[in-house]
Each structure stands twice: as C-alpha cells, then as structure tokens.
Amino acid sequence: MSLHTTSNDDISHSKPSPHCFCSYIPVLHYAIFHNPDPLSKVFGIEKGTIRIRNGPLDGQLPQDEITHKMAEQLSLYGGAISTIIPRSIKPHLVDVSHIRQIPDTQEVYIVQDTRSNAKFDKSLIFDLLERVPDQKYEDAIAIHLQDIVESDEPATNHFIEAVEKSSDGSSNSQVVVNFSFIQHKNTRRDAKEEDSPVSVITFIALLRLETVETDVLITLNVPLSHNVDAEEFLKYLGSSGDVNEVLEELKTDYLIFRDVGYNYVVEDWGLFGM
DSSP, X not given: OOOOOOOOTTSOOOOOOSSOOGGGSOOOHHHHHHOOSOHHHHTTOOOOOEEEEOOSOOOOOOOOXXXXXXXXXXXXXXXXXXXEEETTTGGGEEEGGGTSOOOTTEEEEEEOOTTSOGGGOEEEEEEEEXXXXXXXXXXXXXXXXXXXXXSSSOEEEEEEEEEEEESSSSTTOEEEEEEEEEEEEOOSTTTTSTTSOSEXXXXXXXXXXXXXXXXXXXXXXXXXXXXXXXXXHHHHHTOOSSOOHHHHHHHHHHHHHHHHHHTOEESOGGGGTO
C-alpha cells in the first residue's frame, strides 16, 4: 500500500516508493554534489543481518523549556509535520531536495561538519513507511533495519529508551517513540583514504502511527574517525562521571536527535489522505 502524501510545491521529487531505504546510508556532502548516481549506488548498500539487543536505558523524556528556547521549528512535508532543531545547528542544515530529487515520503538534510571536512557531514532523515504488520517493537524494527546495514557482517540494534508522547500535540493521540542505534562500517569507495570515516553510528527513532497505517523512521547518521564500543557508549549515556571527549560529543548528538524525535508532531493529518 502506498502512502498518500502531499508534495512540497517548491521542491521537485522523484516518484515515491512505499519502502525506500537508500537514504539511510550517510549522506555525505561531496558525494551528493559530485556523483549523479542514485543514492543506493553512491553508498554501496548491501544487505546484512540484524540482531535486537535491549540496552540499560528506558526512561521518560521530560519537557524542557530551556531546550525549546534554544531551538527553532523545522517544518517538514510542506508544513504538515514539524519538529525542532537547535539554533546552533540551523545554519549548518542543508535541505538535500535543493540538490537532488528526494521521494515524496522522505525529508533529507545534511548537517555540515563544522571542521570543514565534508566526509564527516552528518545526515538527518525523516521517512514515512508502510506500517509493518508486526505488533512488537523488536519485530518491527528488525524488518525496517534489514536494508540499512551496509555490509554482510551482522549489525546489532542497541535499544536506548522508549518515550511516550503525543503525535499531534493533543492528549488523545499518544504514541511511543523507540530510540536505538546501530554501528556499521563505512563502505564507500574512498573509505581507505586517511581522512575518511571508518564507521558510522546511526541513531534511530521509530514512531508507529497506527491510525494511518504508517511507520515513521527518523535517522541521524554520524560518521566516526574510529570505532566506538557500543556497550561503553550505552553506559556513558546513563552516567554522570568522568567526561570522555569522544563519547561526550556522541552523547550530544544523541540528545539533539532525541529532541528531534520527541518533538515530531503531525500538524495536518491530510498528509496521509485523511
């Protein structure tokens, strides 16, 4: 079943696909500008296997007035959906639809690397997918992640936390946002170059909108100059002890991403043909 989506009038899109996973691979700035191939070919997607693993964090995300004061609204799908983005990031946010065609069911943004190395640009991706029939989170995320993995090596979905929120700002539309991450290798052709990332952390938020038979998948791809121990990072997320500079930066990325997922609001249900 295809999703009924409205088009952003000022953006040219390609024909949407019910399940288009190609954009989850890190959208590196230079690759999009200089490679005319489809994103799936640019980033060399290969199927792998997924294991589900629950992490130690599972807490409620409090409403933070300070966060909102330091953030700006980000309109998606022509204003039918919105979220927030930190003001410090907004100047570095690039709408990929201004560079190349993006399916109607997706919104893709580059977060430019402040160190001016485009190979370490992050990518923030919003996708509207057909709701998979599986009721349990573990089963649903496993299906959605099958096409994200870049290599044949197994990848583990590290569960972080589940947060209940309103899908449209009202108290009658509660939805659970499940946050997790995977770590996978950089499989680009230039991966062996000295200044290229060696791996990528992909933060994932899954919201299941049952009334419109849609699964919302939000991802933030963070290129890394070295591998990170997933268990160590999970423990670091829940700790307040000694500061690890590398893990602290990654933790900051996650907290920003968590705010994006938590503040995802459907402003106009007409986007789904209602």
